[in-house]
Amino acid sequence: MTDTINKALLSYYTLLDVNTITEDEYKLWIESLQEPMKKYFSSKSLQLNKGVLNLQRFILELRDIPLEEFMRDVLTEEEYRMYQKQTDKSIIK
Numbered sequence: 001m002t003d004t005i006n007k008a009l010l011s012y013y014t015l016l017d018v019n020t021i022t023e024d025e026y027k028l029w030i031e032s033l034q035e036p037m038k039k040y041f042s043s044k045s046l047q048l049n050k051g052v053l054n055l056q057r058f059i060l061e062l063r064d065i066p067l068e069e070f071m072r073d074v075l076t077e078e079e080y081r082m083y084q085k086q087t088d089k090s091i092i093k
Contacts, residue, residue: 005083008074012067017089018050029058 026046030038041049049055057067072080 001079001082004079005071005086006074008071008079008083011074012060012065012070013053013056015065015070016063017058018056021046021050021055021059025059025062026055028062029055032058 023046025029029043033041035083041052041055071083075083
């Protein structure tokens with residue numbers, strides 16, 4: 001079941017062509033971060049940060065493709081409950 005969840009997550013992130021991230025979107029993401037993450041990521045260019053999943057999720061959510069809704073749509077109820085349990089235990093959301 002974890003394999004199915006991982007595949008769903010991968011599918012979510014492949015919805016974004018990272019080359020379409022604009023400087024304005026990137027700046028919005030930087031502004032949304034707390035220190036010390038804000039300082040760390042703002043010292044690097046958009047090009048260097050395109051692979052950061054936190055940025056990618058921010059952009060997808062900004063473009064009205066929320067992760068939670070996506071996961072609920074592609075997983076079975078049992079898989080989605082397991083996914084929720086895993087994310088509730090995780091530090092990064």
